[in-house]
Amino acid sequence: MDWQEFLKGESGTHELSPEQTETLLSALLSPEKAPLNQAQLEVKLNTSDDNVKKRLGEIYKKFSKSFPELASQQGAGKLRTLHTKLKQKYYQPSQPVAATQASNSSPYPEEFRSLIEEKIKTFCGRRFVFETFQQFITENPCGYFTIIGDAGMGKSSIVAKYVSEHKSPCYFNILVERRNRPELFLKSIRQQLIDRYQLRNSEEADLPTLLTKVARKLPAGERLVIAVDALDEVEQEPGGNLLHVPKNLPNNVYFLLTRRPYSLDKKRLLVEVPQKELDLRGKKYVNNNQDDIKEYIEFVINTDSEYKNGLTNWIQSRSIPHTIFVDQVANKSENNFMYLRYVLPAIAKGDYNDFSLTQLPDGLRQYYQNHWVRMGMDAKPGQLMEIVLYILLEIGTPIPCEMIAGIAEEDECDVKKVLEDEWVEYLKKQNVEGEICYTIYHASFLDFLKAKREMDAKRKIFKEVNQRITEYLEKRMA
Structure with a gap:
């Protein structure tokens, strides 16, 4: 047709x-x-x-x-x-969905539901990525397609958008939540495939066996795409492919993967089927990235009910032509969506009322540094705000306010104020077994804090934080 x-x-x-x-x-x-x-x-x-x-x-x-x-x-x-x-x-016809899955309130695995819904809420652009992937699966009987990009370039959002539209089986590796082990990946994907394709006697099956069973059940013209985000965050012993994905795949089975860049000597995905990498940083995609960044800025200005009025007022009060604002903020973003996620709300809320357009930070790292200075972190080293961040950095997993306060040896109310006022934009709050816990929101901010730690390795605060963590854990185990 x-x-x-x-x-x-x-x-x-x-x-x-x-x-x-x-x-x-x-x-x-x-x-x-x-x-x-x-x-x-x-x-x-x-x-x-x-x-x-x-x-x-x-x-x-x-x-x-x-x-x-x-x-x-x-x-x-x-x-x-x-x-x-x-x-x-x-x-591409839609993926078949088993009756057991269709009856659920969400088409996604419950463990990733909130993540996917958050990522697709303000999703814009990236058509060139989806079209390139579509071309890959059209031209190849099976294979691995990997999207490469720096932290904040929207890799997780691309996976979330694809999953939301195609209801594909998926897995998001999340380092700070310790959901980044091969056994957790296999357990999740296995259950998704069993539910979706009604696979019998597969509760202990390995991934190659599961994929073979699914391939036999696929109607003519349909494909299985498994989406896996953040291979760079996988924690796994050396040897074998990341997440133990197979070197060979049955026909009509594909993997859509994302990862941050790494050197060739660290490559841990060796396959014997067609594979393709799309590097978002590549020169051929500069214009595509710029167009998508501008589309996102336009979306927030025109559509986002929370921020559009504040942004419009900031732009109009400076008599900035609309197109000039979009173009210059896009250039300052360095094609990083995470930069926009922070800077546009900050403009709307008045954080940059004393700034001109040219004074806005250049790039995500400068934004973090500017915010660090505005919060007085360099002027008053060792204050509670800094201690809380380094506790979260060192612990590396979601922890409750009570535990942070115990380690910091500070009043829990004061710690909660830091978590939910001063650093709320940079932290993720989630319910873990009935308890509200906190982690650092994004890998780019994690990188920024690690760089601070490495640059100031001799500072007393790092030794103090690690000592307090050790003493706290020892008391709890006593």
């Missing part, structure tokens, strides 16, 4: 009128070409701008039953989203 016939079928399924069908076919000329904009459609259809807007609005409304994102998304980008969704459906 060609593209236009496919679109006609989708139009019938979604009960589009003849005029709406004509508009859809004209706007989405092919899977490869970008959609026409409203001005182009006005000329092509020989109708008014109002008619084009009205028809597109009805199209989005009808397709939102299949693609809920269209209902929540506002402003520019809806047509691109619809194009992407239809293209994915055209090239």
Whole structure:
């Protein structure tokens, strides 16, 4: 079936009128070409701008039953989203979902549900990544596809978005939560595959056996894609592939992987099937990354109910042209989404009211350093805020406020204020067996703190923190 016939079928399924069908076919000329904009459609259809807007609005409304994102998304980008969704459906039928899974309230593993939902909430762009991956699985009978990028470039969000759209089996390695061991990965994937494909007598099966069983159950034309995030955070003894993934795969089985860069001598994924790496830092993707960064900035300014008013006021009070603000913040971000996650809310909340556009920090590391200085960390070394951060850094796993206060030998109320006021943006709060625990939110901030520790290795505070941790644990074991 060609593209236009496919679109006609989708139009019938979604009960589009003849005029709406004509508009859809004209706007989405092919899977490869970008959609026409409203001005182009006005000329092509020989109708008014109002008619084009009205028809597109009805199209989005009808397709939102299949693609809920269209209902929540506002402003520019809806047509691109619809194009992407239809293209994915055209090239790759949806994964089959077993009845046991369909009855659950969430299509994701419960352990990763909140992570996925958070990551996709403000997801923008990355179409070039999904299209390159789609091309890979179209051209190869099986294989491994790895996305490479620095901390904050959106690798986890890409995996979360793919999983949310395709309901693929998935695993997110999370170092600070100690969910990064091969046995935990196998246990999770095994259960997902058993539930999804109703595999019998597979409770103790290894990964190659599971994949072979699934491959035999796949209907013609369907594929299994297993998405695995953050290979660089895996904790595993030397020898063998990371997470013990097999060197060979059955036909129609693929892995979508992400990792941070590492040197060739540290490579731990050796396979005998097709593989491809997409390095987000590559020169060929500079323009793609910039476009996606700008799309995210536009999304926050125009759509994010929490921050759009504050951002608009900051921009207008300085008489900055909208496009200049977007372009300069995009350049300062150095193609890092984590930079935007911190800087845009900080602007909206007034943290940069005394700053001009050119004075905003350049890059994520400078943002962390500027915040460190603003919090008075260099002026007053050894204060409670610093001690709390280094306790979290040294412990490395989610711990409750009570434990942090015990190690710091400080009042629990004072420690809680640090956790939920001073450093709330940088910490993750989660419920662990009925107890609220805290960890450092993102690997980029973890790297920043580690660099501080290495640069100031002789400072007394590090020895004190480690000594207090040792004494606290010894008391608890006594």
